[in-house]
Structure formats: C-alpha cells, structure tokens
Amino acid sequence: MTDISASTARPSYNWRVVDIVVAALIAVAGGVIFWAWSQGANLISAPANAVYPPLTGLYIGGWLIPAVLGMLIIRKPGAALFCETVAATGELIMGSQYGTTVLISGVLQGLGAELVFAAFLYKRFNLTTALLAGAGAGLFGGLNDCFSPWGWNIAYPATDKLVYIIFCAISGAIIAGALSWIATRGLAKTGVLSSFASRKAATEPAFS
Amino acid sequence: MGAADTGVRPAAVTAQGWGWRHAGRTQPAVRGLDLDIRPGERVLLLGPSGSGKSTLLHALAGVLGGEEDDADETGSLLVDGAAPRSRRGRAGLMQQDPETQVVLSRLGDDVAFGAENLAVPRDEIWTRVHEALEDVGLGHLPLNHPTSALSGGQKQRLALAGILAMRPGLILLDEPTANLDPAGVLEVRDAVGRCLDKTGATLIVVEHRVAVWKNMVDRIVVLQPGSSGQDAVFLDGPPDRVLEQARKMLIAAGVWVPGYVPPTRSRLDEQNSSRLLLSAQDLAVSRETPRRRGFRTIAPEPVQVGIEAEVRAGQALTVTGPNGAGKSTFALTLAGLLKPVDGTVTASNDLSDGGGPDPYSWKADRLISRIGTVFQEPEHQFVTAKVLDELMFGPRHLGRGSERVDELLERLRLGKLVDANPYTLSGGEKRRLSVATVLAAHPKVLVLDEPTFGQDAATWAELASFLSELLDEGTAVVSVTHDQEFSAVLGGTELRLGPSEPATARTEAGAA
Amino acid sequence: MRQELTLHGNTALLTRANPLAKFVAVFLISMVLALSIDWVSASVALLAELALFPLAGLTLRLVWQRGWPLILAAALGGWSTAILSADSGSVLLDVGVWSISEGSLTLGLGFMLRGLAIAMPAVLLMSCTDPTDLADALAQKARLPHRFVLGTLAALRLVGLMAEEWQTIGMARRARGVGSHGNPMQRLRATLGQSFGLLVQAIRRASRLAVTMEARGFGGNTRTWARESTYSVLDIWVVLGGVLIAASAVLSAVSAGTWSFVWLSRN
Numbered sequence: 001m002t003d004i005s006a007s008t009a010r011p012s013y014n015w016r017v018v019d020i021v022v023a024a025l026i027a028v029a030g031g032v033i034f035w036a037w038s039q040g041a042n043l044i045s046a047p048a049n050a051v052y053p054p055l056t057g058l059y060i061g062g063w064l065i066p067a068v069l070g071m072l073i074i075r076k077p078g079a080a081l082f083c084e085t086v087a088a089t090g091e092l093i094m095g096s097q098y099g100t101t102v103l104i105s106g107v108l109q110g111l112g113a114e115l116v117f118a119a120f121l122y123k124r125f126n127l128t129t130a131l132l133a134g135a136g137a138g139l140f141g142g143l144n145d146c147f148s149p150w151g152w153n154i155a156y157p158a159t160d161k162l163v164y165i166i167f168c169a170i171s172g173a174i175i176a177g178a179l180s181w182i183a184t185r186g187l188a189k190t191g192v193l194s195s196f197a198s199r200k201a202a203t204e205p206a207f208s
Numbered sequence: 209m210g211a212a213d214t215g216v217r218p219a220a221v222t223a224q225g226w227g228w229r230h231a232g233r234t235q236p237a238v239r240g241l242d243l244d245i246r247p248g249e250r251v252l253l254l255g256p257s258g259s260g261k262s263t264l265l266h267a268l269a270g271v272l273g274g275e276e277d278d279a280d281e282t283g284s285l286l287v288d289g290a291a292p293r294s295r296r297g298r299a300g301l302m303q304q305d306p307e308t309q310v311v312l313s314r315l316g317d318d319v320a321f322g323a324e325n326l327a328v329p330r331d332e333i334w335t336r337v338h339e340a341l342e343d344v345g346l347g348h349l350p351l352n353h354p355t356s357a358l359s360g361g362q363k364q365r366l367a368l369a370g371i372l373a374m375r376p377g378l379i380l381l382d383e384p385t386a387n388l389d390p391a392g393v394l395e396v397r398d399a400v401g402r403c404l405d406k407t408g409a410t411l412i413v414v415e416h417r418v419a420v421w422k423n424m425v426d427r428i429v430v431l432q433p434g435s436s437g438q439d440a441v442f443l444d445g446p447p448d449r450v451l452e453q454a455r456k457m458l459i460a461a462g463v464w465v466p467g468y469v470p471p472t473r474s475r476l477d478e479q480n481s482s483r484l485l486l487s488a489q490d491l492a493v494s495r496e497t498p499r500r501r502g503f504r505t506i507a508p509e510p511v512q513v514g515i516e517a518e519v520r521a522g523q524a525l526t527v528t529g530p531n532g533a534g535k536s537t538f539a540l541t542l543a544g545l546l547k548p549v550d551g552t553v554t555a556s557n558d559l560s561d562g563g564g565p566d567p568y569s570w571k572a573d574r575l576i577s578r579i580g581t582v583f584q585e586p587e588h589q590f591v592t593a594k595v596l597d598e599l600m601f602g603p604r605h606l607g608r609g610s611e612r613v614d615e616l617l618e619r620l621r622l623g624k625l626v627d628a629n630p631y632t633l634s635g636g637e638k639r640r641l642s643v644a645t646v647l648a649a650h651p652k653v654l655v656l657d658e659p660t661f662g663q664d665a666a667t668w669a670e671l672a673s674f675l676s677e678l679l680d681e682g683t684a685v686v687s688v689t690h691d692q693e694f695s696a697v698l699g700g701t702e703l704r705l706g707p708s709e710p711a712t713a714r715t716e717a718g719a720a
Numbered sequence: 721m722r723q724e725l726t727l728h729g730n731t732a733l734l735t736r737a738n739p740l741a742k743f744v745a746v747f748l749i750s751m752v753l754a755l756s757i758d759w760v761s762a763s764v765a766l767l768a769e770l771a772l773f774p775l776a777g778l779t780l781r782l783v784w785q786r787g788w789p790l791i792l793a794a795a796l797g798g799w800s801t802a803i804l805s806a807d808s809g810s811v812l813l814d815v816g817v818w819s820i821s822e823g824s825l826t827l828g829l830g831f832m833l834r835g836l837a838i839a840m841p842a843v844l845l846m847s848c849t850d851p852t853d854l855a856d857a858l859a860q861k862a863r864l865p866h867r868f869v870l871g872t873l874a875a876l877r878l879v880g881l882m883a884e885e886w887q888t889i890g891m892a893r894r895a896r897g898v899g900s901h902g903n904p905m906q907r908l909r910a911t912l913g914q915s916f917g918l919l920v921q922a923i924r925r926a927s928r929l930a931v932t933m934e935a936r937g938f939g940g941n942t943r944t945w946a947r948e949s950t951y952s953v954l955d956i957w958v959v960l961g962g963v964l965i966a967a968s969a970v971l972s973a974v975s976a977g978t979w980s981f982v983w984l985s986r987n
Binding site: 150 | 743746747750751754755757786787789790793794796797799800801803827831835838839840841842843845846851867868871872874875876878879882883886911912915916918919920922923924925926927929930931933934938939982983
Binding site for chain 2: 851852873874877878880881884885887888889891892893894895896897898899913917920921925928929931932933934935936937938939940942943944945946947948
C-alpha cells in the first residue's frame with residue numbers, strides 16, 4: 001500500500017474487479033437498451049427486410065455498442081471482446097433467434113473491434129479509433145452473417161452479400177463507433193468514470 | 209463479550225497522520241487522520257458531506273487504491289498493525305444501496321460468497337452459512353430462495369450474513385439504513401446489535417440519523433472535510449459528550465441530532481373547500497405494462513385496487529402504507545405517467561384547461577405544465593449536462609421566459625451551481641435541483657415520491673418549508689412518504705394503502 | 721421477453737444435468753444443422769427437440785408464449801432468403817425486385833426450419849439451466865478464469881433491475897417533458913437520452929457492486945467452491961442424445977437426397 005509510485009503513468013493491463021464488473025454491466029445494460037430499442041425499431045426493420053433484406057445491415061450497429069463502449073471506458077486489452085461476448089451471453093439467456101451461434105457472432109464482432117484497438121496498441125481512444133473499431137466490428141459481423149455456415153445471409157447472392165457487409169461496416173462505425181465515443185465523453189462529465197483512465201475522456205481531443 | 213466460541217478476534221484500527229486523495233482530484237478527501245480504535249469498540253462516525261467518512265471505511269475494507277490509480281496516500285492506516293489491503297476478510301463492509309449489497313441470485317450462495325473467496329473449506333462454509341442466516345433472522349428461508357425477492361431490509365440483513373460468514377473482526381457500515389423504510393431500519397439495526405453482542409467484533413458505522421445508532425455505540429468521532437486544511441478529527445469521545453459539544457457544528461452540517469427537529473415554516477391557513485383538481489375513482493394500479501403472450505395481450509396483475517382519492521388546490525395529500533403496497537405506483541398513475549389497470553384518473557376542468565380529463569393521454573409538454581412529478585432518484589430526471597439548462601428545459605419547451613427559473617435558483621440556493629454538471633452535485637443539491645426543475649414548468653399539482661429519503665436535516669427542513677409555501681400559494685402537493693414529521697409540516701389528508709393483496713386490498717382514508 | 725427464460729422451481733430431469741454437457745449437446749446440434757440448408761435435416765432435428773421439451777420442463781404452450789419472437793424472426797429469415805437467393809425452377813412470383821421461384825422457395829423454407837431447429841435447443845438449454853450452475857461449471861469444469869465468470873454472473877443478476885430502471889427513467893423523463901411521442905428524429909433523441917441515463921446508473925451500480933465483492937475478499941487467485949460442479953451418468957446420456965439427434969438429421973437428409981452443404985448450395 002505504501003508503494004504506489006504513479007510516477008510513470010503507464011497504464012496497467014491487469015483487470016481489476018471493478019473493470020470486470022463494470023464491463024459486464026455495460027454489456028448487460030447495452031442488451032437492455034437494445035432490447036427496448038428494437039421494440040420500436042421493428043417498425044423500421046420489418047419493411048426493410050421485406051423490401052431489400054441487405055438494408056438490415058444498417059441496423060447491426062446497435063448490437064456492437066458494447067464492444068466499442070466497453071473498450072472506450074475500461075481501456076484494457078480484451079475489453080471489446082469481453083463486453084461483446086457477455087452481451088451475446090445475455091442475449092442467449094433472454095432467448096435468441098440465433099441459438100447458441102449467437103456466442104460465436106459475439107466473439108467475432110468483439111474481435112473485429114478488439115483488433116483495431118490492438119493495432120493502436122491500446123493507446124488511442126479518440127474518435128478516429130472509435131469509428132474504425134465500430135467499422136471493424138461491423139465488418140466481422142457482416143462477414144460472419146454472410147459466410148459462416150450459421151450466418152443468416154449465407155444464401156444471398158454475392159452482390160447482396162457485399163452490399164450487406166458494407167452496410168454493416170457503416171452502421172458499426174456510426175452507431176457503435178460515434179455514439180459510443182459521444183457517450184463516453186458524456187459519462188466522463190458526470191463523474192461516474194472516476195475510477196477509470198477514461199475519466200479524462202471529456203477533455204481529450206477528438207483526433208490525434 | 210463471548211468472542212471465544214465464535215472464532216472471531218476483534219480488530220484494532222490505528223491511523224497516524226493518514227490522508228487520501230482520490231485519483232483525478234486536487235483536494236484530499238481525508239487529511240491528517242489520527243485515530244485509535246481498540247478491539248471490540250463500537251464507533252459512530254459523523255461529519256458533514258465531503259468529510260471523507262466513506263473514504264475511510266473503504267480504505268479499512270481494503271478496497272481503496274490499486275495498481276494504476278494515481279491516488280495519493282499519506283501517513284499510515286493499519287488494521288491489526290497491517291495494511292488493510294493485505295488483510296482481506298479481516299473487515300466486512302456494508303454500503304447503502306441494498307441492490308448492490310447482494311452478489312448472487314440464491315440466498316445461500318450469496319452468504320457463502322465471502323467465505324469461498326477466503327478459501328474456507330466447503331463443509332465449514334455451509335456451517336457458517338446456516339449460522340449466519342440464523343443470526344440475522346433469515347434462517348427460515350430456503351437456501352435457494354431468490355435474492356431478488358427480498359425486501360430492502362432483508363437484502364441488508366443478507367449482506368450482514370455474508371459479512372458474518374467471513375468471521376471478520378471489524379464490521380464497517382456505510383449508511384446501511386439510509387435507503388430503508390422505518391421498519392427496515394430497525395430490522396437491520398437490531399440484527400447488527402445481536403451479531404455484535406455475539407461476536408464482539410469492532411464496529412464503525414457512518415450514519416447521519418444519530419438516534420438509530422446512539423444507544424449501540426460507545427464512542428462518536430466527528431470528522432471534518434479534508435479540504436478544510438485542518439486535521440480530520442474534529443471531536444472524539446463518549447456519545448453524550450460529543451453530541452453536546454459538537455451540537456452546533458453537527459446541526460449546521462445537516463446531521464440528524466437526537467431530540468432536534470429542524471425548524472420549518474408553518475402553514476398559514478388550510479382551506480378545506482378549495483377547487484378539485486384531480487381525482488381517482490376505483491383505481492387499480494400496476495407498474496407492469498400489458499404483456500404479449502403469443503397473439504394474446506394479458507393485462508397486468510394490479511398491486512392495489514379500489515383506490516379513491518381527491519387532490520385539491522392548496523392542499524396536501526400524503527400517501528402512506530407498508531413497503532410494496534403500491535404507493536409509488538399509485539402516485540405515478542395519478543400523475544399521468546402510468547396507465548390505470550382499471551378505474552379512472554380524472555383531471556377537472558380547472559386543471560386540464562381543455563386538455564381532456566385523462567392525464568395519461570396528455571402529451572409530455574401538456575403534462576408538465578399541469579402535473580409535475582419528482583422521482584425518488586433525482587438522477588433519473590436529469591436530461592441535460594448543465595444545471596442551468598436543466599432548469600430552463602421546461603420553460604423553453606413551453607415557450608416561456610426565465611423569470612420563474614431565476615426565482616427558483618435564488619429560493620433553492622442553486623445560483624452558484626448553474627454551470628455544474630447535474631450528476632456531480634451532492635445528494636442534497638440533486639434533490640433541490642430535481643424539485644426546482646419540475647417546478648420551473650409551473651404545474652398546479654406537484655407529486656413527490658419519497659422526497660425526504662436519505663436527506664440530511666438541512667435539506668429536509670428547506671424542502672418542507674418550501675413545499676408549505678407552495679401549498680399556501682395554491683399548489684396541490686401529493687407526497688408518498690414514510691416520514692411523519694414531514695407530513696405533519698404539510699398537513700392535509702392522509703391516504704393509507706393496505707398491504708398488497710390484489711384481490712382484496714382495502715384502502716382507508718383519514719386525517720393526517 | 722422481459723423475464724429470463726429460466727424457470728424458477730423447474731425440477732425436470734434435464735435441470736439436473738451438468739450445464740456444460742447440455743451446452744456441448746446443443747452446440748453440436750446447432751453446428752451440424754448449420755452445415756446444410758435443407759428441410760429434411762431441419763425437420764428431423766426440430767421434431768426430436770420438441771420431443772425432448774418435456775424433459776426440460778417445457779410445454780408447447782410455454783414455448784409459444786416465450787418463444788414467439790424467435791419464431792417470427794425465423795419466418796422473416798426464410799422470407800428474405802426466398803426473395804433474394806438466385807432463382808431456379810419455375811418462377812412463382814415476380815414483382816419488380818422480388819422474385820420467388822420453386823428453388824428459392826424450397827431454400828427459404830429449409831432456411832426457416834433450420835433457423836427454428838437452431839434456435840429451439842437454445843431455448844431448451846436456457847429453460848433448464850440456472851445461470852449460477854452454468855457459471856459454476858464454466859469456472860470449475862471448463863477452467864475459465866473465475867474472476868471473469870463470477871464478475872459477469874453478478875452483473876447478469878442485475879438485468880431485471882436494469883429493465884425496471886429503464887422503465888422508470890422513461891417515466892421520469894416524460895415528467896420532465898421529454899416525450900416518447902413525436903417524429904422519428906425526436907423519438908430517436910429521446911431514446912438516446914434515456915439510454916444515457918441508464919448507462920450512468922449501470923456504471924454507478926457496477927462500481928458499488930465491485931466494492932461489495934472486493935470487500936468480501938473477491939479478486940484473489942485461490943478460492944474454494946461451496947458447491948461442486950459435478951458430472952454424472954446423466955451427462956453421458958445428454959451428450960449421446962445430442963450426437964444422436966445430429967447424426968439422424970444428417971443421415972435422413974443424405975438418404976432423402978436433400979442434404980446440401982452450405983458453401984456449395986448455389987444450386
């Protein structure tokens with residue numbers, strides 16, 4: 001307890017209990033928000049599905065929020081992967097139309113975001129990184145939906161698959177990336193992030 | 209104190225010039241704390257908000273600081289001569305919010321959790337679990353009883369059982385009863401008393417309602433804020449002496465000193481036959497929305513049925529009753545926020561002003577200028593990132609000016625906070641802000657859900673006085689409360705809801 | 721779907737099996753079914769699953785009450801496949817961008833049944849598995865790090881509370897004049913604000929819960945388990961059952977000549 005030596009401000013990569021619990025509850029809350037959100041959005045998604053199914057890719061970003069938001073707040077390696085996997089587990093418990101394959105989707109989507117943060121060596125948590133991470137999660141999610149055997153769009157023709165994947169990436173970047181970044185700044189201002197490195201998020205520049 | 213047969217060795221606490229600054233803060237939460245607590249002593253910790261009471265308890269529980277935290281520690285704080293972080297399990301901590309004092313979803317598992325973490329052998333764990341549940345009075349429940357089905361008071365007693373199963377020598381209670389109704393408060397206090405008598409463990413409790421703990425402790429320590437530049441301990445000694453010597457300071461700090469009810473403004477006159485604004489007829493209420501089961505829609509099971517009530521201009525209506533009787537649910541239904549399961553809520557023409565008789569069907573901006581509702585948790589109602597925007601939100605929506613806001617800022621002492629983020633305010637400030645934001649829309653009926661819960665004496669008195677003033681100006685005030693002193697200040701009538709027995713619930717009305 | 725699928729007080733046979741064994745069986749069925757889009761393998765598996773429901777304490781009525789959104793979703797998935805996939809055989813319907821042919825309809829139908837056959841065993845799994853037992857098994861048997869498993873379990877316990885809080889925040893914001901009515905843009909903004917409110921409460925609660933857990937000694941490397949997660953003979957039967965269902969689905973599809981491997985199923 002005497003030797004805290006915060007002189008070198010190098011972030012620790014070890015997960016504390018508070019990191020684990022907050023990350024998991026972000027994923028859980030994300031699930032609740034998305035569940036409530038999809039009640040209303042069925043009005044939009046059902047016609048989209050009926051008219052041109054690849055349009056539903058634009059909607060995937062909502063599922064990806066835990067991955068990006070979790071990492072922006074916790075700032076520890078594995079946060080994106082962990083949060084998205086927990087969110088998928090939550091979905092499985094609530095009853096998922098994808099069955100147990102929702103877990104694989106969750107892991108892959110989380111991995112897409114995680115790889116982007118890792119490419120920045122877990123040192124950049126600005127808007128650019130958030131957008132890229134969201135797009136990465138969307139890309140992996142789209143690929144999973146189109147090419148893995150359990151993917152729901154496996155039977156689509158190639159052009160539709162391509163369109164769907166692009167829509168997923170865009171949706172991931174905007175909904176999961178930009179919204180999570182804005183939310184993190186808002187949260188930092190409320191003081192609830194005081195025990196995380198992200199407590200300074202509100203004063204960090206958007207780029208650089 | 210029969211500590212011998214319980215396997216508990218009471219812990220000693222020593223602090224020498226101890227201080228702590230949280231990460232990201234400029235001022236220390238605690239500065240220069242010198243304190244010696246002998247094994248088995250029972251100490252009540254008092255002080256104004258910001259005097260670092262919770263910080264001290266967290267430090268003693270060994271949950272403060274960590275590798276990367278750029279927090280600052282000075283001096284030394286020891287439990288049994290060692291750093292608390294290295295002595296996990298020597299201290300057990302109970303916090304305020306019952307929901308987060310429960311870890312697992314089965315009763316038995318939750319009690320076992322701490323013992324498991326201390327690597328206690330399996331058979332020994334279950335012996336401890338049974339004993340601890342007996343000690344806190346939950347022994348009659350099955351081990352797989354869902355913890356989510358417990359009341360607030362039961363959840364806190366469960367938390368105590370979880371702590372006892374670790375056999376700690378030091379029990380730390382951080383406002384353990386602030387979120388409970390009066391019955392729950394006694395339930396928890398008495399369980400703590402029994403367990404201390406049995407184990408002889410050292411107790412440190414933080415609580416601003418002194419009367420609850422006064423007779424159980426043998427010492428009171430009063431702290432002052434670390435930002436004051438002074439040493440942490442303001443006064444230390446036997447309860448009666450400290451309460452006498454520090455009375456002025458404690459009253460100023462909003463502590464509920466026994467035998468002292470803060471002065472409040474009294475009502476000028478209570479009109480008895482004023483205009484009817486809002487009424488409930490044969491009302492059945494529930495928080496649940498209708499559920500869809502396949503293609504069918506199923507109406508929710510009401511928590512309370514057959515409620516009759518009248519709300520009149522310039523008069524107070526107090527809603528009381530045991531926990532789970534549906535008091536808040538009734539208030540929210542009356543306020544047009546929940547749809548009645550059965551029966552009706554009717555707004556008179558005086559109130560609706562051409563908007564139709566059913567408040568639930570009103571659009572949000574129509575609603576707020578007629579009925580204002582203050583929720584129990586102020587944070588649920590914050591919609592902006594600045595105090596001033598928060599206050600201007602209603603008037604802007606309604607296309608009104610800021611005169612009312614200026615008046616409220618002044619009246620509720622929020623002037624200095626206009627630029628702050630609402631979430632960063634203190635508990636009392638948040639309460640005052642949430643009342644002010646709702647009143648900024650100038651509603652004729654004000655509905656409050658447990659407005660005095662967990663509030664310090666200063667905020668309490670201010671709120672009660674302010675509401676009595678509003679009543680005299682002709683606003684109707686409906687409050688859900690357990691607080692009899694508060695109801696007494698407001699006067700009016702009391703609506704008492706019986707325990708929730710959906711089929712046969714009765715309601716009795718009487719004078720407060 | 722507010723309530724979890726898990727039934728409290730369920731005493732059916734499958735509740736006593738180890739969650740890992742159940743998970744392996746269900747996962748196996750899902751993976752094998754995923755390999756082919758055809759109505760035979762899906763129907764066989766689906767029928768076998770329905771036959772198992774009583775063992776998990778489920779009735780068809782309960783499944784319909786709790787699982788109708790999944791059924792709806794599966795139907796929608798079949799629809800999108802039917803209108804999008806390349807046409808083969810005679811065209812049955814052709815309206816602008818939509819066209820449904822015999823081939824695409826068969827594919828769509830197979831897709832729908834397959835979707836159901838993958839979703840249903842998960843419903844079965846969760847209805848007879850307590851998350852606490854699952855966590856015990858994951859930490860003790862699968863050897864996943866217990867800090868992460870138990871931290872997640874504790875957070876998952878708060879899902880009901882979060883759902884309640886979501887509703888309360890919605891009302892509290894209406895009382896401030898933020899309507900859930902209005903045009904889609906206003907509704908979107910209202911939902912985002914409500915989500916932010918919930919996130920703040922989630923992080924506050926999680927931080928307090930973490931303190932509670934740490935104060936009870938959580939976070940160290942060694943711990944004991946009050947309840948041992950064990951395997952029994954039942955678990956062998958559970959896994960064998962999974963293998964059996966998967967195998968009979970594949971065999972019947974192959975012998976009926978409908979088996980079509982996903983990556984080659986471009987007719």
